[in-house]
Amino acid sequence: MASNDFLTFAGGSGANVLSQPDYAALTAILSNGFTAGTALSAQVNKVLRQASIMSAVLAQFSVDLTGSNAVDDGTTATLLAMLKTAVSAQSVGVVGTSRNAKMYIPTAGTTGTFTADEVILETALGGQRYSLASVSDTFNLTTDMDTGTAPVSGFVALYKLYNPTTKASIRRIVNATSAIAPEIYAGAAPPAGYTASALVAVLPTNASGQFIAGTNLRDRTVSFPPRVAATIGTYPASYLGYSVASAIPLNAKDIGFIFTYNNGSTGVTMGFDVAGDTNGIGQASYVTQYGAANTSSNARVPIVIPQTVCVRGNGAGSPTFQINATSYSF
16 A cells, blocks of 8 residues: 655644644734744644655555655655646546547558547546647557457557657557457557557558548547448338447447438338337338438437347338448447
8 A cells, every 4th residue: 555654743632733723813923924932832732743744645545546656755746746647647537538530541551640639548438537739649450459450341449548658649459250349458468658548549440550531530439431331121120239340349338320222112111210229229220102212311310239220120022221331320
């Protein structure tokens, strides 16, 4: 357990200390200090107790929040750094929170530049907190993967890492295809000292292990050209789960999509509902009487079961119903 060298002086119940009203009445001494003669011990003890209490409190605050020892060695630099860290750890902000975070990939490639006015990083959930301002960093799928190579037709998690001592920051990319990417970096060991981090993006990759052309990150929402997420060739009488894992990552909290649908029979009515679960949460509904292929407007439903939406339908003919993902948030 971390220790605190700064102790309260004259803190006992029977201490020879001036009462607060009597102390407050010493206006001349409070203004000018002890100027001549002999100071009464009760007066001096009162001054020392007030000063020592505040130093003990501030030191203990620093110890509790940093886990480091508050050492009385006659210097101030370490204590000041501890206090700054402790105050930062108590500051308002959630890891990964950003202001005006952006990344746009106009053409397929291995690089993308992430920018943000501000990003919040932490040493652990609920841990020490740091803020990076005016962030601009180019992530590279070739050189920034923590281990291995970028996944093919999968997903990658992008992290910013921060060294509180040197004030330097670096990038790391983690394969997020088969596991949920945590908010704090938990991949291969980063360079020593990079103790704070934050997840800033989860992006799709194409068949060449590149960022997909048209990928657009805004804060915690990723949009892209329509991607086939699921194809349904029947009318499920009740809600049935369908995987959309090819289009959205495990980190996705919702899915934005458009429908394309056709039943091959002119004038036949058919309808489909898409929802986040079998109760119909966030339900989006479409009904048509046309046999030719149709495309709906954009809809969005929450993701309750990772990478899964629930669909039900009714009608005649042989339907072809396709969910084409256009975005997700993480």
